Amino acid sequence: MKTSPAILPKNLKVLKVLAEHIQLARLRRKFSAEQVAERAGISRKTVYNIEQGIPTVAIGSYLQVLFVLGLEQDLSMVAASDPLGRKLQDAGILIRKRAPKRVIN
Numbered sequence: 001m002k003t004s005p006a007i008l009p010k011n012l013k014v015l016k017v018l019a020e021h022i023q024l025a026r027l028r029r030k031f032s033a034e035q036v037a038e039r040a041g042i043s044r045k046t047v048y049n050i051e052q053g054i055p056t057v058a059i060g061s062y063l064q065v066l067f068v069l070g071l072e073q074d075l076s077m078v079a080a081s082d083p084l085g086r087k088l089q090d091a092g093i094l095i096r097k098r099a100p101k102r103v104i105n
Helices: 009-028 033-040 044-052 059-068 083-090
Strands: none
């Protein structure tokens, strides 16, 4: 049996806000959850879970719903403005693309 990922309460709040925004976008467009599910190629239950901020929903499902709502480009804005990353880059700190390999004896 799979277990749910450990999500910090602060992150759950962020997910709930995202869920509310998606639901409001759907309602503004006067789409039913059934219509969104059909157009996104997912189940009605998955749309419900997205709008409830359930953390186990795949990000691909979020993308499909955002596409149906015409908001898929909003996802590309995530981390577009990265002040901390830019400061680290400017400071010349080496940022590796992957973790160093472990040496097993």
